[in-house]
Amino acid sequence: MDAREILDKYHMNTYSRVPITLIEGKGALVYDDEGNEYVDLVAGIAVNVLGHSHPAVVEAIKEQASKLIHCSNLYYNEPQAEAARLLAETAPGDLNRVFFCNSGTESVECAIKLARKHTGRKRFIAFEGGFHGRTMGSLSATWKPEFREPFEPLVPGFEHVPYGDLEAVEKKMDDDVAGVIVEPVQGEAGIILPPEDFLRGLRELCDEYGALLIVDEVQSGMGRTGTFFAFEHDGVIPDIVCLAKGIAGGVPAGATLAREEVAASFEPGDHGSTFGGNPLACAAIVATVKTILDEDLPAEAARKGEKALRVLSDLEDDVEDVRGRGLMIGVEVGDDDTAETIRDEALKEGILVNVTSGDVIRLVPPLVIEDELLEESLEKLVEITRNAL
Known part of the structure; x- marks a missing residue:
């Protein structure tokens, strides 16, 4: 049995999990047991502020x-x-x-x-x-x-x-x-x-x-x-x-x-x-x-957050709201099923996002995420969101 099968058998049923098994992470990237790479915009739910395996x-x-x-x-x-x-x-x-x-x-x-x-x-x-x-x-x-x-x-x-x-x-x-x-x-x-x-x-x-x-x-x-x-x-x-x-x-x-x-x-x-x-x-x-x-990461979070909101502002006419402060950002899409579709499609494209409050895509990436990686991921997320609406 692999990790998913073992946990489904032995762990109490307290979590709705995304069906991947993560085995390694570096910076804002994580890798699963099948060798797939993902940009982590969840960061363990706002935990990995320094990214994964920070030296x-x-x-x-x-x-x-x-x-x-x-x-x-x-x-x-x-x-x-x-x-x-x-x-x-x-x-x-x-x-x-x-x-x-x-x-x-x-x-x-x-x-x-x-x-x-x-x-x-x-x-x-x-x-x-x-x-x-x-x-x-x-x-x-x-x-x-x-x-x-x-x-x-x-x-x-x-x-x-x-x-x-x-x-x-x-x-x-x-x-x-x-x-x-x-x-x-x-x-x-x-x-x-x-x-x-x-x-x-x-x-x-x-x-x-x-x-x-x-x-x-x-x-x-x-x-x-x-x-x-x-x-x-x-x-x-x-x-x-x-x-x-x-x-x-x-x-x-x-x-x-x-x-x-x-x-x-x-x-x-x-x-x-x-x-x-x-x-x-x-x-x-x-x-x-x-x-x-x-490393003055609060200032970095403020700067990167402004950049992130600029990229996501392209969705303002398509979704209920785009809001946030620093690198704590939510995209309210207006429908629970649509939010889950966006999360699942993002996963297929190598991006980890989280759904909270039913219809909000929560973005809380590591504060150390590279500018180019953040921008590319969000541009792809904008496209995924538009296709899902």
Whole structure:
């Protein structure tokens, strides 16, 4: 049996997979077990910000694996110290305390617990279209009913309001709201950008009511939108920030950043993770963050994103919408079946794209993708899309 047959037989049926088996990747290219080459515009769902097998990440993993892979958080370790320092120094304001975990959903769980512990309050305001994870707390903050309903009752205290609607948020605010949790760009909802000054308005409402502003940067962070953190476009500083996906260049890792005053509410025993902050993952975090900063990849994402939107603008008269920020782009085609056809035809042409929110082609390529490769792939995608409509 090949990998597909084995996984179909033994793995739980939790994923709808594209019928190829990937075995190798270099930069923005990946290869399957039949020798086919693909331009990867999915990047592990916004994970491989440095592309595949980036030398800095590979070398960091090899070097650390030869010394110390895991020791638990009963002890200090040097890669964790360097990763914590690097993230704290990169984050604006006093977002200088870090908790390390292994995924985005864990980062959100930490944020929820920290907000409740710090404020002594129970309620949270989240947003329609929002996606924050699939564990019980993060799932409670997630909007999509088909994700939530099979697992109810979930964690009580979460209410959802329309994304971008400050008036709706204000109507729900009171002195029992622990926090407002928001994506600065909604990813799973189809790359939805908020109205101008939306995050600033949320910051003001949270300040007025004594609630915490929690920004979920799991998909939008690490330079993808043209700044290291997407919230920097709005000139606000959250109380808590959730990171994962691209933080370690493909190695499973996550982090929750918090302001000093907020983080001080946690005491030993309040929260923890066996694997979070392990030396191997933290070595990858350090290599990834340093490369993002040293090569000014947020600026590269902004520049390449503008170029990508110019190419895709040829579709504006044919599709519902073309939108994005940096290298976080969505093409809304208006029909679920058409979106799947575009994905499947792109696969045949050697391009990997992803469908989200039913009818949106999501494009989140590595930030290091070569200009020519990006442009050629998108021009081909424009042609495929026109033929599918």
